[in-house]
Each structure stands twice: as structure tokens, then as C-alpha cells.
Amino acid sequence: MNTALYNPFKNFDFKNNKxxxxxxxxxxxxxxVNVLPDWLLSMANLSGNEQIQLLDETIRTYKSLVVPANVTVFDNFISPLEDKVALAFGKGYEGVSALPEIDLFNWIGKLMYSFLYIEMQGAIRLQQLSGDGMNMSQGLMHKFGNLHTMLQSIYREVVLEDFAPWSIIVVPLENENTPFSFRDEINTLTFSLKFKDFGIIACLQDNGTNKRYHQEIIDSIKDKKLSEQQFEEIAARFFYSAYLFNRLPEYNIMLVEDIIYIDAMPLKGMQNKPLFDTWANKTYGQVLENFWKPWGHTLFEIIKDPTAPMSYFDEPFLPAS
Structure with a gap:
């Protein structure tokens, strides 16, 4: 086993040859390996022929989304992780809420990085990236590279020095038969999923900042079952605040005797400005309109009162705008 630290963004290793x-x-x-595992498609009663549109505007079926994985890595490390998450999903909220956050981080991160891997292939095909990648934001490459390094903990020892790089919440849902659906935003590495009687929201590279930003509403819903509208409202807040988050987390990464040690640098750094840009209710309303599309709420309806956007919560606890 070669224990050197692998970074696919150095040479743009997205050619399916490793x-x-x-x-x-x-x-x-x-x-x-299927990006969306067979157990999940089966549990969600999906055929795999369902379609998804990628950033390059190509339409792909779920079962056509695949990535190359080493047999040793898959059999000994990825497959056991999938088995653990599948068992938890089978138990619903009770099982998922009991999962260690590192397992959720690794599973969601692997899923999002797999999508990113496929998106990178599409970008290269469209020549949106040059051979050395200089046409892609260096900040994004840095962020994606850090996520990939952290995901090495799936198959080798990675030590996070007294911090968690993620914000993750798991909430119970009123509808115990909620159909499977998910959404992600690759640039901000934000993800949400609802299924059965649970919902998951995750920001994968924020050092817990988005969760702290929304702590009031999170505290207010503790142990309360949410309607689907309420879950999507919370998800919309995380997706929007992840967009407003104006820091690129930096880490000290050291490889010592085959173990990867990761230490987070202070987010404040040398900057005096707040960690988040100013919350704008109109922009938030546009995000909400998209998340609430199944219920037909228009932007006009959502921000009829610009100082108090529509909410499914009695006390919205919105950030100051």
C-alpha cells in the first residue's frame, strides 16, 4: 500500500484510470461503482432509470452515474460504510440520528465527491478547464481537495484535531412515508436529503459555522417532527447561508507515520468582517420559492412583507437582514 497523500486536483485525475x-x-x-448505491435505490423503490441533469446540461440516469474504485477499497472500506448507513436508513430517524456524524460526513462526502468527479469529467470534455486547471477557481479546487483529503478516513486513519469540518443536522419528519429526494450544491458543498421519517442537512466544509448561525431555530425544533414544508424551509436557510459564508477554511495537513493529521486554522484570520455576508430577505425568498415549488408558493407571496418572509414556523428565528 502506497501511503503518500493523494490529491486528484494536482493533475486532474478524473480519467477513470485510478x-x-x-x-x-x-x-x-x-x-x-454506482454513485447512488443499489441498496438505496431498492429501499426508495427506484428503478435507477430516474434522470438527473448535470452542470454541463447532459441528462443522465441514476444507474449510469458510476465512478472507478479500487476493489480493495470498495470491498474492505466503502462497502462496510454503505452497510452501516443502509442499516440506519432502514430504521428511519431512530437509526440515522444514532449514526456517528463522521459516518454521515463520510457517506455524504463520498456521494458529493462522486458527483463532483463526474462533473469534472463533463467540464473537461467541454474544455471549460485547461490541462492544468487554471480556468477553475483556485479557491474551489482548494476546497474540493480538502474534502477529498478528509474522505481518506474512509480507508485510512485521519485525525481531526479537536474540530469537525462539517455542519450536520438530522431531524424527524411528520410523514413517516416521505419519498426519497435529495439536492446538493457543489460549489458550497451543501446537501439535503429527506426519506421516510427523517431529513438530513449538511454543509461539508464550514467547520460547523452554518449550524451555529442557525442555532436558534435548531434549538426551537429539537425533538419536534417537521412537516415537509418546514424541513425545506430549514434546508433553504442552510443553502442560502452557505452561499453567504465568506471564508475559505484553511487547514494544516500533516502526514506522520501513515496517519493524516488535520488541524483547522481560525476562520477569523486577519479579517475583521463577519463570517457571513448580509442576509437579504428577497434573495432568501427566491431560494425558498425554489425549495417550496411543490406547494406553489410564489416569491410575491413569500416576501409580501419584506421584513418578515413567509414561514411555516410560529417563531421563524430568521437571521437579521
Whole structure:
């Protein structure tokens, strides 16, 4: 096993010729792995023929979304993680809320990085990226590279020095038969999923800042079952605040005796401005309109009172605008 730190963004390794997670770390052959695992499609009663539109505007089916993984990595590390998450999903909120956050981070991160891997292939095909990647934001490459480094903990020892790089919340839903759906935003590495009687919201590279930003509403819903509208409202807040988050987290990453040690640098740094840009209710209303599309709420209806956007909560606890 080669224990050197693998960074696919250095040479743009998205050609399906090495493991998407570990690179050339192991000598065993490659296998093709579904991004959305078979157990999830089966549990959600999906055929795999459902379609998704990628950033390059191509339409793909769920089952056509695949990444290359080393057989050793898949059999010994990815598959056990999938089994653990599948068991939790099978139990619903009770099971998912009991999962260690590191397992949720690794599973969601692996899912989002798999999508990113496929999106990078599409971008390269469209020549949106040059060979050395200079046409892509250096900040984004840095952020994606940090996520990939943290995901190495799926198959090797990674020590997070007294911090968690994520904000993750798991909430119970009123409808115990909520159909499976998810959404993600790759630039901000934000993700939400609802299924059965639970919902998950995650920001993968914020050092817990978005969760602290919304702590009042999170505290107010503790142990309360949410309607789907309420869940989407909370998700919209996280997706919007992740957009307003104006720091690029920096980490000291050290490889010592085959163990990766990661230490977070202070987010404040040398900047005096707040961690989030100013909350704008009109922009938030536009996000909400998209998240509430199944219920037909218009932007006019949502921000009829510009100082108090529509909410499904008696006490909205919105950030100051």
C-alpha cells in the first residue's frame, strides 16, 4: 500500500484510470461503482432509470452515474460504510440520528465527491478547464481537495484535531412515508436529503459555522417532527447561508507515520468582517420559492412583507437582514 497523500486536483485525475478515492494506493484492480448505491435505490423503490441533469446540461440516469474504485477499497472500506448507513436508513430517524456524524460526513462526502468527479469529467470534455486547471477557481479546487483529503478516513486513519469540518443536522419528519429526494450544491458543498421519517442537512466544509448561525431555530425544533414544508424551509436557510459564508477554511495537513493529521486554522484570520455576508430577505425568498415549488408558493407571496418572509414556523428565528 502506497501511503503518500493523494490529491486528484494536482493533475486532474478524473480519467477513470485510478480509484476516485485512493488513487494508486492499492495494487488490486478497479471496479465500477454506482454513485447512488443499489441498496438505496431498492429501499426508495427506484428503478435507477430516474434522470438527473448535470452542470454541463447532459441528462443522465441514476444507474449510469458510476465512478472507478479500487476493489480493495470498495470491498474492505466503502462497502462496510454503505452497510452501516443502509442499516440506519432502514430504521428511519431512530437509526440515522444514532449514526456517528463522521459516518454521515463520510457517506455524504463520498456521494458529493462522486458527483463532483463526474462533473469534472463533463467540464473537461467541454474544455471549460485547461490541462492544468487554471480556468477553475483556485479557491474551489482548494476546497474540493480538502474534502477529498478528509474522505481518506474512509480507508485510512485521519485525525481531526479537536474540530469537525462539517455542519450536520438530522431531524424527524411528520410523514413517516416521505419519498426519497435529495439536492446538493457543489460549489458550497451543501446537501439535503429527506426519506421516510427523517431529513438530513449538511454543509461539508464550514467547520460547523452554518449550524451555529442557525442555532436558534435548531434549538426551537429539537425533538419536534417537521412537516415537509418546514424541513425545506430549514434546508433553504442552510443553502442560502452557505452561499453567504465568506471564508475559505484553511487547514494544516500533516502526514506522520501513515496517519493524516488535520488541524483547522481560525476562520477569523486577519479579517475583521463577519463570517457571513448580509442576509437579504428577497434573495432568501427566491431560494425558498425554489425549495417550496411543490406547494406553489410564489416569491410575491413569500416576501409580501419584506421584513418578515413567509414561514411555516410560529417563531421563524430568521437571521437579521
Amino acid at each position: 480509484c476516485f478515492l485512493s488513487g494508486d494506493t492499492f495494487l488490486s484492480p478497479l471496479a465500477t
